[in-house]
Amino acid sequence: MRTILVPLDGSQFSEHSLPMALRIARRSGACLHLLNVLAHSELMWFDSPTCDAEKYSDAFRQRHQIYLRDISSRASAFGVKIQTTLVPQSGSISETISAQTKLLNADLVVLTTHGLGGLARVFLGSVADELIRQISTPLLAIRPLEDPVNLDAQPEINKILVPLDGTTEAENMIPSAAKLARIMEAEVTLLQVITPVPATKYHPQGIRPLDSEMEHLTKMTDEAQSHLEEKAQSYLHSVAEALRKQGISVSARLMNHRNPASAIIKTAEREGFDLIALETHGRSGLSRLFLGSVADKVLRSSSVPMLVHRPLVE
Numbered sequence: 001m002r003t004i005l006v007p008l009d010g011s012q013f014s015e016h017s018l019p020m021a022l023r024i025a026r027r028s029g030a031c032l033h034l035l036n037v038l039a040h041s042e043l044m045w046f047d048s049p050t051c052d053a054e055k056y057s058d059a060f061r062q063r064h065q066i067y068l069r070d071i072s073s074r075a076s077a078f079g080v081k082i083q084t085t086l087v088p089q090s091g092s093i094s095e096t097i098s099a100q101t102k103l104l105n106a107d108l109v110v111l112t113t114h115g116l117g118g119l120a121r122v123f124l125g126s127v128a129d130e131l132i133r134q135i136s137t138p139l140l141a142i143r144p145l146e147d148p149v150n151l152d153a154q155p156e157i158n159k160i161l162v163p164l165d166g167t168t169e170a171e172n173m174i175p176s177a178a179k180l181a182r183i184m185e186a187e188v189t190l191l192q193v194i195t196p197v198p199a200t201k202y203h204p205q206g207i208r209p210l211d212s213e214m215e216h217l218t219k220m221t222d223e224a225q226s227h228l229e230e231k232a233q234s235y236l237h238s239v240a241e242a243l244r245k246q247g248i249s250v251s252a253r254l255m256n257h258r259n260p261a262s263a264i265i266k267t268a269e270r271e272g273f274d275l276i277a278l279e280t281h282g283r284s285g286l287s288r289l290f291l292g293s294v295a296d297k298v299l300r301s302s303s304v305p306m307l308v309h310r311p312l313v314e
Helices: 014-028 040-044 055-078 093-103 124-132 170-184 211-244 260-270 293-301
Strands: 003-008 031-038 082-088 108-112 137-143 159-164 187-193 251-258 275-279 306-309
Touching: 003 014, 003 055, 003 093, 014 031, 014 055, 014 082, 014 108, 014 137, 014 170, 031 055, 031 093, 055 082, 082 093, 082 170, 093 124, 108 124, 124 137, 159 211, 159 260, 170 187, 170 211, 170 275, 170 306, 187 211, 187 260, 251 260, 260 275, 260 293, 275 293, 293 306
Parallel strands: 003 031, 003 108, 031 082, 108 137, 159 187, 159 275, 187 251, 275 306
Antiparallel strands: 137 306
């Protein structure tokens, strides 16, 4: 890993991405690139006949530059190479960040999922959502705390949860998760959530089955469920073996749950996972519809940092 991009908006909330970014940069030797976007809305405040727009525009740029220098000075104390960039907004804020991501050929973007709406710096949160849909670079989303940022409190990544759905689309996340696991010497847990097969699949809805039919329905449902579980176990075993050959410590788990997003969130939070790594788009199947809409639900609801990735071709 060579370059980690950290977009900042000048707020304390946005800076909550820094401790995690610093930890990864220190372990990988990557350069931490701090990006601040000079938003159109900041300059529009002074676009009036009664003020010197150029004077105030320069003042805002200087303020942003001072801010970046201050953050850079604090972060460089941890022995990490720091670079800073202040760029004017071009298109939307997310498009500006996306362009910089490509220009820098960043390996990872670390961003808080919500920011502090101030005079003109509202881009975190909604911008994070847009950015996830625009870039194919892995993005690590951090939910900010209410407490002041403490750069000394750099979190470890010891346990990574990788939800899969049995498709090749979901497996697009594995290389990014594996790279981070090697850097952080973390253990990976593969998780596949399958929804229980309903008995109504084999019987018209709204029609109460006869007792003689119920036994047959139960048998068919159980057989279908067992088939799904056996197939999933075999799949998880093959993926886990491939990761072990790369020297990664990995375990695999199968869960039955009617709400895959809820199962992922509860597992991650209850068992103390440090990171959830999830592809943002997948393919629906008999019981495997969770990528895309479920990734969005997990991102919005989980307090656990989330590594997301959008495939190049959808």
